[in-house]
Amino acid sequence: MGRIRRSHSDLKRIVVLVIGMALLFGLDSARPASAQTQDPAAYGGAPNFSRVDLDHKHVNLSAYRGKVVLLNFWATWCAPCLSEVPRFAEWQQKYGPRGLQVVGVSMDDEEPPVRAFYQKHGLNYPVVMGDETLGELYGGVLGLPVTFLIDRNGKIRFKHEGVTDLEIIKSEIQKLLRRP
Amino acid sequence: MHIRSSIFQTACVLAVPCVLCASTYAQQTNPAPQAASIDASIPAPQLLQPAELVQILGSSTGAKPLILQVGSHVLYAEAHVPGSEYVGAGGQESGLQALRDRVKALKHDQFIVLYCGCCPWAKCPNIRPAYQQLVSLGFFHVKVLYLAENFGTNWVSKGYPVAKGR
Numbered sequence: 001m002g003r004i005r006r007s008h009s010d011l012k013r014i015v016v017l018v019i020g021m022a023l024l025f026g027l028d029s030a031r032p033a034s035a036q037t038q039d040p041a042a043y044g045g046a047p048n049f050s051r052v053d054l055d056h057k058h059v060n061l062s063a064y065r066g067k068v069v070l071l072n073f074w075a076t077w078c079a080p081c082l083s084e085v086p087r088f089a090e091w092q093q094k095y096g097p098r099g100l101q102v103v104g105v106s107m108d109d110e111e112p113p114v115r116a117f118y119q120k121h122g123l124n125y126p127v128v129m130g131d132e133t134l135g136e137l138y139g140g141v142l143g144l145p146v147t148f149l150i151d152r153n154g155k156i157r158f159k160h161e162g163v164t165d166l167e168i169i170k171s172e173i174q175k176l177l178r179r180p
Numbered sequence: 181m182h183i184r185s186s187i188f189q190t191a192c193v194l195a196v197p198c199v200l201c202a203s204t205y206a207q208q209t210n211p212a213p214q215a216a217s218i219d220a221s222i223p224a225p226q227l228l229q230p231a232e233l234v235q236i237l238g239s240s241t242g243a244k245p246l247i248l249q250v251g252s253h254v255l256y257a258e259a260h261v262p263g264s265e266y267v268g269a270g271g272q273e274s275g276l277q278a279l280r281d282r283v284k285a286l287k288h289d290q291f292i293v294l295y296c297g298c299c300p301w302a303k304c305p306n307i308r309p310a311y312q313q314l315v316s317l318g319f320f321h322v323k324v325l326y327l328a329e330n331f332g333t334n335w336v337s338k339g340y341p342v343a344k345g346r
Contacts, residue, residue: 075252077271079303109253109269132257132344142259143330144299162300162329 043156046071046148047137051128054111054118059103059126062154067101068176069150070169073130073141075106076113080163081145085121087166091173092125098177099152105130107144151176221308228293228323233261234340243291245323248282250275250310251296253346259336261295261325262343270296270310279313288318295324297331 046069050060061069072088074081085104092102104127106114111129118127135141138148149158149172158172236245247264249256256266267282268275283292292314296306307324314322327334336342 075298077252077269077305078299079305080299107252107254131254135254135258140258140332140336142255142332142336143297144255161333163303 043159045154046150046156049134049137051134053126053128054115055126057126059128061103064101064103064150065154066152067099068095068152068173069148070100070102070173071105071138071148071150072102073105073107073135073138073144073146075108075144076117077108078144084145084147084164084166085123089121089124091170095173095177096124100173100177101125104128105134107131107135107141149173149176151179222311222324226311226322226324227326229326230335230338230340233293233325237262237341245291245293246286247293247295248279248310249296250279250294251298251304251306255298255331257344257346259331259342259344261335262341264293264295264343266346267310269306270294270308270313271305275306276309276313279310280317283314283317283319286319289321290319291321291323292319293323293325295327295331297325297327297335299330301326301328 046061048060048062050058053059061071070088070091072081072084074085076082088102088104091100102125104123104125106127107130108114114127114129130141138146143161145160145162145164147160147164147169148156149169151157157176158169160169233247236242244263247261248267249260249264250267250270252269253266260266265282268278270276270279283290286292294307294310294314296304296310298304298306301307311322311324
């Protein structure tokens with residue numbers, strides 16, 4: 001009887017081990033490769049920049065100190081970017097009162113298509129035109145979209161490149177908003 | 181002994197579906213580059229892997245291709261393949277016109293390499309129209325640089341040669 005009970009206990013242990021291994025090896029590689037959340041410790045302070053946005057207002061990144069900033073490099077020709085922009089506008093509306101500020105940097109070569117998109121979609125956050133200088137300031141923006149999350153102290157905490165699970169970004173924003 | 185054998189068999193029976201489910205899910209959400217590169221509009225033999233282009237660039241023999249970037253000028257200015265030329269965004273008519281103008285005087289057997297790398301391969305709006313344009317013009321020695329994620333991830337981060345500027 002004792003031997004059978006011990007065998008059942010062994011069976012449980014083996015089953016747990018096997019399922020654990022299956023999940024570890026299988027699901028770990030199932031994470032979207034392009035949804036990259038890198039080690040926040042790898043980033044420092046967000047480089048400051050000053051530009052005029054599409055509404056002809058001055059945007060100075062350091063002026064947002066005290067807020068959580070979602071800095072999004074995008075372009076009108078970038079399909080994955082266009083699926084993100086409406087969500088960012090939604091978050092600006094929802095989390096803006098709690099201290100979120102979305103800032104868009106368009107890497108389009110020319111302004112007219114950006115302005116047309118901005119007006120058509122009634123974006124509720126500032127969008128500035130980017131260039132290679134701004135891209136290099138942020139470590140090289142050599143593929144879109146790229147999104148940085150900057151905490152209230154001006155430190156870059158997360159970076160996402162390519163097609164990203166927006167729920168991950170959302171939870172990171174919520175986490176940063178809870179911090180002083 | 182019989183009980184231990186049963187335990188082993190049960191564990192195996194449970195493990196197989198677990199591993200299969202997990203790996204199937206993994207393949208669906210994170211396809212291997214080779215699977216992702218299967219593209220009806222650009223035949224697989226026309227794709228060039230980054231390491232292959234590096235080899236071509238470094239080789240002292242063989243014909244050097246004309247390398248054309250058909251994506252974003254801003255991203256080109258940040259970093260591009262040395263010796264490559266910016267033509268225009270293949271996803272826009274102005275870019276395709278610039279491409280037609282650039283190759284107008286060339287023979288149809290000219291070795292041409294196109295690349296973009298603005299976005300993940302499957303979402304790139306530029307590379308397919310540019311490739312189709314050259315094919316429709318009669319160019320038959322056209323290769324397309326396969327950049328699965330983007331130029332930064334699949335070229336610059338690999339340490340391959342880079343030039344800057346417009």
